[in-house]
Amino acid sequence: MKQSPYYKVFQDDSKFWEEKLEVIRLIFDTWIDVQRRWVYLEGIFLGSADIKLQLPNEYSRFRSINNEFVKLMQQVSKNPEILEVVSIPNLEDQLSHLSKLLNNIQKALGEYLERQRTAFPRFYFCGDEDLLEIIGNGKEPVKILKHIGKMFAGINTLELTGSEKRSVVAFASKEGEVVKLEEVQNISAGAAVNDYLRQIESAMRSTLALLLDKASAS
Numbered sequence: 353m354k355q356s357p358y359y360k361v362f363q364d365d366s367k368f369w370e371e372k373l374e375v376i377r378l379i380f381d382t383w384i385d386v387q388r389r390w391v392y393l394e395g396i397f398l399g400s401a402d403i404k405l406q407l408p409n410e411y412s413r414f415r416s417i418n419n420e421f422v423k424l425m426q427q428v429s430k431n432p433e434i435l436e437v438v439s440i441p442n443l444e445d446q447l448s449h450l451s452k453l454l455n456n457i458q459k460a461l462g463e464y465l466e467r468q469r470t471a472f473p474r475f476y477f478c479g480d481e482d483l484l485e486i487i488g489n490g491k492e493p494v495k496i497l498k499h500i501g502k503m504f505a506g507i508n509t510l511e512l513t514g515s516e517k518r519s520v521v522a523f524a525s526k527e528g529e530v531v532k533l534e535e536v537q538n539i540s541a542g543a544a545v546n547d548y549l550r551q552i553e554s555a556m557r558s559t560l561a562l563l564l565d566k567a568s569a570s
Contacts, residue, residue, distance in 0.1 A: 372435075372438070375444070376438055385451050386454060389454040389458060390417070390418070392458075393457060396484055396488075397410070400488035403484070403488065406464060407460065410460045414457055417450055417453050420446075424440075424446065465480055465483055468546060469483070472549055475503070478503065482499055485499070486499050486545060487545060490545030493539050497512075503549070504556075507524070507525060507556075508526040510524075510552070511523070513536075519536050519539070520536065520537040520538075520539065531556075531560070531563070533556070534562055537551055537552050
């Protein structure tokens with residue numbers, strides 16, 4: 353448009369809209385980043401009681417951010433016209449601030465997951481979302497069975513017994529091969545998921561070692 357010989361006729365209007373569109377672009381870039389982080393973290397901090405207990409400070413910060421972001425979205429929904437939206441006072445600064453806070457929380461969450469993986473190295477075979485699901489459902493062993501195959505090669509699931517399904521009696525492959533544990537592993541109600549998985553891993557090793565010893569002796 354600037355190359356047009358008639359540009360001077362609408363030069364002022366062109367500059368106005370060029371500046372306005374640039375502001376809209378910058379706001380949208382930040383807005384998309386905030387919304388993407390918010391959607392990811394909202395499912396974690398508001399959907400898992402364990403995360404709330406493990407990261408109380410980050411949980412409190414996210415609740416505050418969540419209230420601010422939801423309030424902003426409610427304000428936008430009342431008048432969603434784009435020119436009205438970008439006229440909200442300090443909108444760009446507010447979104448930039450939220451983006452920074454969410455980034456800090458996501459970083460703290462990443463450090464927390466790294467600590468969990470250090471405590472039980474087989475968690476390194478699980479992606480962040482899978483690991484969060486494991487931690488979030490750690491109090492109910494039956495809910496983490498679908499992730500067992502990711503942590504233990506060749507093993508598809510564990511066999512649980514008891515009214516609350518908290519006693520591990522065997523492990524099985526995809527092909528249906530079942531190995532009975534030499535000693536039943538009972539998972540206490542308050543046990544951390546990484547602790548009882550380590551306990552089960554140790555039982556698997558001792559069982560396989562014993563079976564190998566018996567096979568070589570026969």
